[in-house]
Amino acid sequence: MGCPACGNSAMVAKECDETLTYGGQSLTLHGMRGDFCTACGEGTWDPLSYRRYTEAQASLIRTVKGDVSADIRRIRKSLNLTQTELAGIFGVGKVAFSRYERGETRPPAPLVKLLRLVERHPELLKEMAEV
Ligand SMILES: [Zn+2]
Structure with missing residues (x-):
């Protein structure tokens, strides 16, 4: 199969990392496979990588635009805290x-980022309560 972009017939199979960015967030997919053009670099993902790519893209868009309120609730529940407890820790x-x-108030972006950070590193909660 030739290159979809330039028609060059030399396509090589390659495994690589692909980083998606959207609205200041990024997400890296490791071990993505596809055939890439030796001339222009254009490529096509294999079916599995293509599915991973489209799913990651959709989830990235959801993360950025999407339902921040549901996200906040989910993170708070995962931390096992009440709204009041979390407010105390965040100083709001x-x-x-x-x-x-x-969804009555849109949370400030730094707060959402901080919350996502705490979700990944719950041990930071204790320190947050102290600072
Ligand atoms: Zn090409």
């Missing part, structure tokens, strides 16, 4: 998380 008003989770 008691009802702030209730508003974020009901």
Whole structure:
């Protein structure tokens, strides 16, 4: 099969990492496979990699635009905290998380980032409560 972009017939199979970026967030997929053009670098993913790519892209878009309120609730539950407890740790008003989770108020971007960080490193919660 030739290159879909330039018609060059030399396509080589390659395994590589592919980083997707969207709205300031990025996500790297490791071990992606496909055939790449030796002339222009254009390539086509194999079916499995292609599916991973489209799923990752969709989830990235969901993460950036998507339902931040559901995300906040999910993270809070995973941390096993009430809205009031989490508000105390983050130093925001008691009802702030209730508003974020009901979608009444859009949470500030730094807060969302911090929350995602804490989700990945729950041990930071203790330190956050101290600073
Ligand atoms: Zn090409």
